[in-house]
Amino acid sequence: MAAEPVMASDLSAAQIAEKNADARGGLDAWRKIQTMVWVGHVESANAPAHFLLAMKRPNKTRFEITALNQMAVRVFDGSHGWKLHPSQDGKPNLQPYTMEEMQFAHDEQVIDGPLMDYQAKGIAVTLDGADEVEGHKAYRLRIRLPSGGSRLLWIDAKTFLEIRYDRESRNVLGQSHTITVFYRDYRAIDGLQIPCTIESGVATAQAKDKLVIDEVSFNPSLGDWMFAKPGTPRQDKAAVSIGAEVRPGSGGMVRRAP
Numbered sequence: 396m397a398a399e400p401v402m403a404s405d406l407s408a409a410q411i412a413e414k415n416a417d418a419r420g421g422l423d424a425w426r427k428i429q430t431m432v433w434v435g436h437v438e439s440a441n442a443p444a445h446f447l448l449a450m451k452r453p454n455k456t457r458f459e460i461t462a463l464n465q466m467a468v469r470v471f472d473g474s475h476g477w478k479l480h481p482s483q484d485g486k487p488n489l490q491p492y493t494m495e496e497m498q499f500a501h502d503e504q505v506i507d508g509p510l511m512d513y514q515a516k517g518i519a520v521t522l523d524g525a526d527e528v529e530g531h532k533a534y535r536l537r538i539r540l541p542s543g544g545s546r547l548l549w550i551d552a553k554t555f556l557e558i559r560y561d562r563e564s565r566n567v568l569g570q571s572h573t574i575t576v577f578y579r580d581y582r583a584i585d586g587l588q589i590p591c592t593i594e595s596g597v598a599t600a601q602a603k604d605k606l607v608i609d610e611v612s613f614n615p616s617l618g619d620w621m622f623a624k625p626g627t628p629r630q631d632k633a634a635v636s637i638g639a640e641v642r643p644g645s646g647g648m649v650r651r652a653p
Contacts, residue, residue, distance in 0.1 A: 408522040411534050411550055412510045418555040420587035425507045428587075432612040437462075438605040446606065450505040455622040471500040472622045479625045489625055495564065502540045508557065509538045509546065517541040525552075528559050529577070556581055556588060572597050584611050 406414070416422045430451045437444040437460065444462035458469045465481040476492030492500065504516065513520050519539035526535050528549050538546040549559040560576040574597060578590035589611055596603030 406522075406534070408520045408536060411522065411536065411555070412513060412520055414555040415510050415550055415557070418588065419507075419511070420583075422511065424587060425511050428506055428613055430614050430617045431506055432615055432617075433608045434610040434612075435606055435608040438607060439603075449617055449621060451617050451619075451622065452506050454500065454503055454505050455619070456500065456503075456505050457622050468625060470622050470625065472619070472624075475624070476500050477624050487625075498542060498544070499562075499564075502542055502544055509540070509548065510536075510557075513538075523547065531558060533558060554581075557590070585613060587613075 416425070419425065430449070432450070433446075433448045435446055437446055442462045444460050446461070447457075447459045449457040453473065454471065455473050456469070456471045460467050467481065468479040470477055470479075471492070476497055478490050478492065478496075480488045480490075482488040504511070509516070509518050510520065518541065521537045521539070523535045523537040526533055526549065528551075532552040533549040534552060536548045536550060538548055540546070544562075547559075547561040548557060550556070551558045557578050559578070562574050563571060564574045574595060576593060576595040578593055580590060580592040581588045582591050583589075589608065591608045593606045593608070594603050595606075
């Protein structure tokens with residue numbers, strides 16, 4: 396990314412947000428999406444893995460990742476979060492989210508991102524400058540969240556789609572670092588633009604994880620119990636119920652909804 400601006404800031408932050416909503420399929424169309432499921436695979440230096448991400452407004456999430464025939468699960472019910480990992484003794488290891496994980500989950504706009512309906516969400520957006528990101532001229536927006544946290548978001552000056560997203564985080568030692576996310580390979584699914592490749596990692600690290608979305612489902616029926624603490628009644632059926640909506644391996648992007 397170039398350090399100096401590469402174009403004039405000829406649009407306001409509000410105008411850029413409006414053009415972004417139009418480019419992604421329109422504000423009204425996104426408002427109709429109450430639940431969404433992604434199924435795909437992970438490309439990384441580690442073992443091959445597959446994932447399933449279920450999202451429900453306003454910020455409920457369930458993320459499953461399976462590698463070497465073992466599944467790890469992260470769930471957030473809108474107020475509390477838990478992570479379930481396999482352990483060496485074969486017993487599942489269930490832990491609550493850390494304070495930072497809780498804050499991140501509270502802040503995320505899981506269905507449509509921070510720009511869509513940003514004023515109604517209590518989010519402030521300002522134009523922070525202009526850069527070049529991977530050969531694309533882009534507007535750099537600063538996102539101020541209701542919690543007081545902030546993010547940087549780059550919008551392609553030609554397509555008006557998100558191409559990069561930065562947020563501050565801390566590692567297990569408490570050291571601060573920047574998490575950088577790149578959005579690539581946008582595809583139109585039922586008129587909505589979805590980035591089918593999402594690459595993320597610490598900005599200073601060379602190795603990054605890449606999520607490749609193979610299948611998408613809009614508005615599948617997702618009960619709140621699917622996002623409850625693992626081990627509670629009906630949680631064991633969550634993966635089966637979600638999987639019934641979108642099945643991996645069918646080849647290509649699909650939409651399935653009631």
